[in-house]
Amino acid sequence: xxxxxxxxxxxxxxxxxxxxxxxxxxxxxxxxxxxxxxxxxxxxxxxxxxxxxxxxxxxxxxxxxxxxxxxxxxxxxxxxxxxxxxxxxxxxxxxxxxxxxxxxxxxxxxxxxxxxxxxxxxxxxxxxxxxxxxxxxxxxxxxxxxxxxxxxxxxxxxxxxx
Numbered sequence: 318x319x320x321x322x323x324x325x326x327x328x329x330x331x332x333x334x335x336x337x338x339x340x341x342x343x344x345x346x347x348x349x350x351x352x353x354x355x356x357x358x359x360x361x362x363x364x365x366x367x368x369x370x371x372x373x374x375x376x377x378x379x380x381x382x383x384x385x386x387x388x389x390x391x392x393x394x395x396x397x398x399x400x401x402x403x404x405x406x407x408x409x410x411x412x413x414x415x416x417x418x419x420x421x422x423x424x425x426x427x428x429x430x431x432x433x434x435x436x437x438x439x440x441x442x443x444x445x446x447x448x449x450x451x452x453x454x455x456x457x458x459x460x461x462x463x464x465x466x467x468x469x470x471x472x473x474x475x476x477x478x479x
Contacts, residue, residue, distance in 0.1 A: 332366070335386070339365040347373050356399070361385070371396060378421075383407050390415040405430070406451075417443045429454035435466040442470055451478040 342363045347370055350358045357379040365385040371393040374380070378399050382390075383406040390405060394415030402424045403416070410430040416422070417440035425447065432438065432455040441447055450471065452458055458479040460466070467477050 335364070335366040339363070339367045340369045343369045350377075357381075361404075367391075368394070375399065378402070380404070383426075388412070392417075395419065411437065413437060413440045416440045419444050420446065422447055424449040426451040427455065428452070431455065432457045435460070435463065435470055438467070438470060441474075445473065447471070447474050449476045449478075450474050453478055 342365065343360065346358060346360055346363075351373075356376055358374060358377050359381045361381045361383040363385055365382070365387055368382075368387070368391055371391075374397055376399050377397055379402045380397070380400060381404045383404050385408050387405065387408040387410055389410060389412035390403075392414045394400075395417050397419065399421055400419050401421050403422070404426045406426050406428040408430050410427060411432065413427075413432075416425065422444040423446050425441065426449075428451050432452065435457060437457070438450075438452075441450065457463060463479055464477070467474075467479070471477065
């Protein structure tokens, strides 16, 4: 990995270098997925700080973003209309803006992130097929009345794990 060396030489641009590394890693994974003619992309354990080239993932049905350094699921993920399952465990995610209006999304796993409020989950209310939501290990799970608030926000989701 070249990023730690360049960050040591130029610490003021370390975030830029990390994002650039994320871009190259995603390009490589997308090429591998296309070569295998797969609709599943595994981007776990890559140290990603940002997502790129979502326009090349339009037919993806399963996405694994676990164990990275992602702070948000960006709005551009909303273009993945075929997405059925997304795993984004063990990141530092606070924002789910990109998980809105996904008509086929059935399962979302967000274990061990930084989701603090039930209202942060609002984008998921627009996903009609969502049936499983795993929130274990998020600060929101420690809130009083979290189950009743989640039931009000996401009445169509039968299996919410806190």
